[in-house]
Amino acid sequence: MSKFMFAYHGGKMPETPEEGAKMMAAWEAWYKDMGESLVDGGNPVGMSKTVSSGGVEDNGGANPLSGYTIISADSIEVACDMAKGCPMLESGGTVEVAPVIEM
Template identity: 60%
Template sequence: MPKYVFVYHGGGRPESPEDVESVMAAWSNWMAGMGDALVDGGNPVGMSKTVTSNGIQDDGGANPVSGYTLVNAPDMDAACEMAKGCPILENGLGTVEVAEAMEM
């Protein structure tokens, strides 16, 4: 079965301990709902650097990555349906980019 990468952009970090607990519960519930399709729950990521032939930029690029997840899905449409439930979408501050991890 093909694997798909969910790449998260935006979102935000919870500010209070209560917010952390609520956010973690939402992510845990969403991931548990994917069952065996979840390959790697991934992690949030820190600020990235962009490496080009002209050097290194410290700004994280035009749309910095904030995390990732790896799932199995029969096709792109099914992967996108799974991504629709992602908690990063709830407040309208984040997006999920879905891409097939191509077998080589």
């Protein structure tokens, strides 16, 4: 099995505590459905800075990252199928799936 990173982009924060609880329940159910394939549930992330040879920009980049998860799967196709159940998609976000290359 290989490891894959789910990089989350976009989505929206819950507007009420009730929406927040509902969102957390959806994430917990999705993690449970993935079972042993879940390597690291990850976390949401705050606004990033972009570092380049020209300096540091406080802009979050071209497609700001909003969180991540690490999973284990037989192939990137299987990982993509798992990502289709991500609650991030329900809040207007996207999931980028990338293989983690072991060094």
